[in-house]
Amino acid sequence: MSGVRDLTLLHTRFTVLETARVPMAVIGSMVFPTLALLFFVVPMREVAGNHLYATQAVVGMSFFAVMTNCLFSFGVGVAEDREKPWDPYLRTLPVGPGPRIAARLLNGLIWSLLSLVPLLVVGWLLTEAGTSVGRFLLCAPLLAAGAMPFLFGGLAMGYCMSAKAALAVAQVLMFGMAFGGGLFLPPSMFPGWLDLLSRFLPSRIGRDLLEWGALGGSLPLVEVAGLVAWAALTLLLAVWAYRRDEGRRFR
Secondary structure, three states, X not given: OHHHHHHHHHHHHHHHHHHHOOHHHHHHHHHHHHHHHHHHXXXXXXXXXXXXXXXXXXXXXXXXXXXXXXXXXXXXXXHHHHOOOHHHHHHOOOOOOHHHHHHHHHHHXXXXXXXXXXXXXXXXXXOOOOOOHHHHHHHHHHHHHHHHHHHHHHHHHHHHOOHHHHHHHHHHHHHHHHHHOOOOOOHHHOOHHHHHHHOOOHHHHHHHXXXXXXXXOOOOHHHHHHHHHHHHHHHHHHHHHHHHHHHHHHO
């Protein structure tokens, strides 16, 4: 057991270093959500100066930051690794896929947390966004749970597609899910038909659960069920994609 743990930590260390050596990947994941908050929320005092609207904006940008990291770290990252000669060698070793996959999950978690730091600081200093300590702590597991469909979906993409295809699909999904899920504009501004369709998107479900964690209210049980369904579906896709890739490349 300790050997598996040591291998996981070793893989995590090198995965984090590999990500850090690509400055644009780090800057993009850490700066873009914060810049969006600075340019589109902070100057609008009717939004930034209102506790409810400002908190909703920070919630949306926080989920956008984590969603983006999942799609690119697990989707594009896995696809790029599959095209390197080092990856097929690692997959022939007798250790199994566990340490490598766990290291990739930890790497995504680390960069997701780092991307939230400047965003939360800007929201705290320049807007009226805020919540209690207890609700702030509750938001962490809700954010992790809401990210599961994008984590598993990213893995499915990475094991099914080439790096160029995964990059294009990740970009389309990132902006489509962000706009459709109410991460940039609050769903209260949507027309009725778009609001109805939006409720079926995993980005909207994750955003609404995170908003409930930050602001309170009644727990949206229908959306909890929707999140479980999306997570189960994307997990099945990820397992299928991994086994398909194993069968094609290593039989």
